[in-house]
Amino acid sequence: MSEAIKKQKILISITSSCFNEEENIGELYRRVVMVMETLPEYDFEYVLIDNASTDRTVEILREIASKDPRVKIIINTRNFGHIRSPYWGIINTKGAATIYLASDLQDPPELIVEFIEQWQKGYKIVLAVKPVTSANPVMHYLRRSYYRLLDKISEVSITKDATGFGLYDKAVLDHIRAINDPYPFLRGLICELGYQIKTIPFNQPRRLNGISKNNFYSLFDIALLGIVSHSMVPIRVASMLGLLMAFLSILTACILLAAKLFFWESFPVGYAPVGIGILLIFGVLLFFIGMVGEYVGVIHNHVQRRPIVVEKERINFEN
Numbered sequence: 001m002s003e004a005i006k007k008q009k010i011l012i013s014i015t016s017s018c019f020n021e022e023e024n025i026g027e028l029y030r031r032v033v034m035v036m037e038t039l040p041e042y043d044f045e046y047v048l049i050d051n052a053s054t055d056r057t058v059e060i061l062r063e064i065a066s067k068d069p070r071v072k073i074i075i076n077t078r079n080f081g082h083i084r085s086p087y088w089g090i091i092n093t094k095g096a097a098t099i100y101l102a103s104d105l106q107d108p109p110e111l112i113v114e115f116i117e118q119w120q121k122g123y124k125i126v127l128a129v130k131p132v133t134s135a136n137p138v139m140h141y142l143r144r145s146y147y148r149l150l151d152k153i154s155e156v157s158i159t160k161d162a163t164g165f166g167l168y169d170k171a172v173l174d175h176i177r178a179i180n181d182p183y184p185f186l187r188g189l190i191c192e193l194g195y196q197i198k199t200i201p202f203n204q205p206r207r208l209n210g211i212s213k214n215n216f217y218s219l220f221d222i223a224l225l226g227i228v229s230h231s232m233v234p235i236r237v238a239s240m241l242g243l244l245m246a247f248l249s250i251l252t253a254c255i256l257l258a259a260k261l262f263f264w265e266s267f268p269v270g271y272a273p274v275g276i277g278i279l280l281i282f283g284v285l286l287f288f289i290g291m292v293g294e295y296v297g298v299i300h301n302h303v304q305r306r307p308i309v310v311e312k313e314r315i316n317f318e319n
Helices: 025-037 057-067 081-091 109-120 137-153 170-179 186-192 216-230 233-262 271-304
Strands: 010-018 042-050 071-076 097-100 125-133 162-169 197-204 311-315
Touching: 010 025, 010 081, 025 042, 025 057, 025 109, 042 057, 042 081, 057 071, 057 311, 071 081, 081 097, 081 170, 081 186, 097 109, 097 170, 109 125, 109 162, 109 197, 162 170, 162 186, 162 197, 170 186
Parallel strands: 010 042, 010 097, 042 071, 125 197
Antiparallel strands: 071 311, 097 162, 125 162
16 A cells, blocks of 8 residues: 555545625634644545625635635525525535534534544534523523424434534435435434434534524424424324314214204304304314425425525536
8 A cells, every 4th residue: 555545634524504604704714724724634625505695705705715725615596595505515525524514603613623533433423512502592492492392202312402513424424315305304314314423512602793594484494394304293193183173073063962952942052152163173273284284395395306406606626
């Protein structure tokens, strides 16, 4: 074996998705490079995927990529959202392990060293979890409550307080690529694979520059996607309650009919019981029809097989 092959370094991939992060992207790149310089035994590539930013983010990315060929840029034709774009960046890496971190500096790049240390010990998935955060305490409480609920109703255990920030071995990502889910709940999908997950607690800092791209709709989207992708409990509860309501409705109708027949004159059936019964039944039905609709929506996304993203340009990719 030649000396050159003996000294060949292991490639670590790092990826982030961006949308209007002109105030953060330069600092993020600088900190990532500083961390990787402390790991001279590894080569790295940094894949940044931009969701059609409207500020100077793409201009800054081009400037960085022109000076550092290790930085690879994917520019999307439009904003493909907070789920598909990061996922596309992750599956377009080629390292022995891939590290995902957000571009808003709330995922500290300095944890990369600890991720790799745990990976060297044999863990194929290493996730940062945030039991403590400097962000909005109300939102943090709601997130924690949601993931605990999801863990209880899911068929597999879901890692609590994880955001996706972490390291994924190539073997894990090969499974993810083979699944080819066009709209994945990645945090649940990796738990489905059954690999042992090493968690590393960290205190998530507040966002210093720019504004968060997560609004109520995006968080609600992730929450529902996680439930309908990894739990059959809601649809089973809907079925059981539907049967129960149908039984109670028929029983009530029979009782009212018997009462009317036996007490024809003295037992008039009022409008109130009928109105309450109709509202109650239709309220439950409409709620669970909406839940069933979420499951149908997931099936619809799979059947359509639309592209995860459409790329406008690639920079510094070999092919």
